[in-house]
Amino acid sequence: MIDVMKMFKARLWMKRNVPFLYSWHAYVGYELDLFKAFERGVTAADVADAYQVDEPLLNQWVNVGVSIGHLKPLSRNRYKTGPMWKLPRPKDESSSGVILKEMMELHIPSLLTYPEMMRKKTRNHFDEEKHADTVAQTSRLLEVIALPKIAKLLKDHDTQDVLDIGCGEGGYIKRLAERFPNSSFKGIEVSDSVAKTAQNLTASLDNVSIEQGDFWEYEPTQKYDLILMNNIIHYIPPVKRQELFDRLTEWLNDDGVLSVITPISGGQESPPFVAAFNSFFHSFENLHPLPQKEQLEEWGTEAKLTSFGIQTVIKEGSWYAVQYKKTSSQQD
Ligand SMILES: C[S@@+](CC[C@H](N)C(=O)[O-])C[C@H]1O[C@@H](n2cnc3c(N)ncnc32)[C@H](O)[C@@H]1O
Known part of the structure; x- marks a missing residue:
C-alpha cells in the first residue's frame, strides 16, 4: 500500500512539473533563436548545421517541442514552428522571451539554492553587471500597462520637469518625452551598459538627459514636478x-508628485507569484524584500506627502502604482 502511495505521489509531482517543460522549451528556443530557425519547415540536421549547435541535443529539444505543440512535424523529418502567438519572438524584436531568460537564468537557479542557504545560513550575491540588462528589459514589459497612469499624471498636473530614478533603459522617459515635447526629462541609472542603452534609445529627443550614476549620490540643481x-x-x-x-520629497516642487510602481508583498492570501518573487529577493544579500502596502503609506506620511491614488498594475504579480503629492502647506 505504501509503495502504491509513493508511486501515486511521484506521478503527481511529475505531472505537476509538466508546465516547466513549456517554459524550458520556450527559453531554449528564445536563447538560440530556434523558433525562427524552424519557421519554414526544416530538418533538425539543417538547423544544427546552420546554427552550429549540437545535433543530438537539438533533436531532443525538437522532440519535446513536438510533444507540447511548440513544433509541428512535417514529412521528410522536417519540423515547423507552431503558433507564434504563443511563443517568444526573436531577441531583436520586442520579445516576451526576456521574462523566460530572467526566470530561467536568475529566479529558478536562486530558488534552487534555498536548501544550501538555509543549511549554511548564507545568501547569494546578485551580480548586477551580469543581470542588469535582462532585469531592465523585463521591467519594460510593464510599460504598456503603467504608462497611461503616468501620462495622466503629466496631463492632470502642471508638469515641466520630470526625474526618473533608476530609469533602466529609459522606456518610460522615451515614450513620455515623445508625447510631452514641452516637458524635460532626466533619468539616473547606475548600470553602465543599461545607461548606455537608455542614452541610445533617447538620443533623438532634445528634452531628455540620461545620467549614469547612483541616485544616492545625486545632488539636484533644481526641483522636479x-x-x-x-x-x-x-x-x-x-x-x-x-x-x-524624505530625500525625494525635498527634490519635489510644491504640488509636485511622486509616482511609485512596485510589487507589494502581502499576506498568505496574496497570489503565489508574489510569494515566489519575494522568496527570490530574499535569496540575495544585496536585494531586499518587497514593501507592504501599509509601509508605502507610512513612508509617504512620514515624508509629509499625501497619497492620492493607488491602482493595480498587474493583479497576479501584485504590482501597484501609488501616487503622492507634496502640498504647499506640508513642506518642511
Ligand atoms: C528593475 S529595473 C527598473 C527600471 C525602470 N525603472 C523600469 O521600471 O522599467 C531597476 C533599475 O534600477 C537601477 N538601480 C538600482 N539601484 C540604483 C541606484 N542606486 N541608482 C541608480 N540606479 C539604480 C538598476 O540598475 C536597474 O536598471
Whole structure:
C-alpha cells in the first residue's frame, strides 16, 4: 500500500512539473533563436548545421517541442514552428522571451539554492553587471500597462520637469518625452551598459538627459514636478527607504508628485507569484524584500506627502502604482 502511495505521489509531482517543460522549451528556443530557425519547415540536421549547435541535443529539444505543440512535424523529418502567438519572438524584436531568460537564468537557479542557504545560513550575491540588462528589459514589459497612469499624471498636473530614478533603459522617459515635447526629462541609472542603452534609445529627443550614476549620490540643481520610482524599492535596504522618501520629497516642487510602481508583498492570501518573487529577493544579500502596502503609506506620511491614488498594475504579480503629492502647506 505504501509503495502504491509513493508511486501515486511521484506521478503527481511529475505531472505537476509538466508546465516547466513549456517554459524550458520556450527559453531554449528564445536563447538560440530556434523558433525562427524552424519557421519554414526544416530538418533538425539543417538547423544544427546552420546554427552550429549540437545535433543530438537539438533533436531532443525538437522532440519535446513536438510533444507540447511548440513544433509541428512535417514529412521528410522536417519540423515547423507552431503558433507564434504563443511563443517568444526573436531577441531583436520586442520579445516576451526576456521574462523566460530572467526566470530561467536568475529566479529558478536562486530558488534552487534555498536548501544550501538555509543549511549554511548564507545568501547569494546578485551580480548586477551580469543581470542588469535582462532585469531592465523585463521591467519594460510593464510599460504598456503603467504608462497611461503616468501620462495622466503629466496631463492632470502642471508638469515641466520630470526625474526618473533608476530609469533602466529609459522606456518610460522615451515614450513620455515623445508625447510631452514641452516637458524635460532626466533619468539616473547606475548600470553602465543599461545607461548606455537608455542614452541610445533617447538620443533623438532634445528634452531628455540620461545620467549614469547612483541616485544616492545625486545632488539636484533644481526641483522636479514629477519623480518616478519604478521597480526600485527592492534595491533599497528597508532601513534606508524612509530616508529615500524624505530625500525625494525635498527634490519635489510644491504640488509636485511622486509616482511609485512596485510589487507589494502581502499576506498568505496574496497570489503565489508574489510569494515566489519575494522568496527570490530574499535569496540575495544585496536585494531586499518587497514593501507592504501599509509601509508605502507610512513612508509617504512620514515624508509629509499625501497619497492620492493607488491602482493595480498587474493583479497576479501584485504590482501597484501609488501616487503622492507634496502640498504647499506640508513642506518642511
Ligand atoms: C528593475 S529595473 C527598473 C527600471 C525602470 N525603472 C523600469 O521600471 O522599467 C531597476 C533599475 O534600477 C537601477 N538601480 C538600482 N539601484 C540604483 C541606484 N542606486 N541608482 C541608480 N540606479 C539604480 C538598476 O540598475 C536597474 O536598471
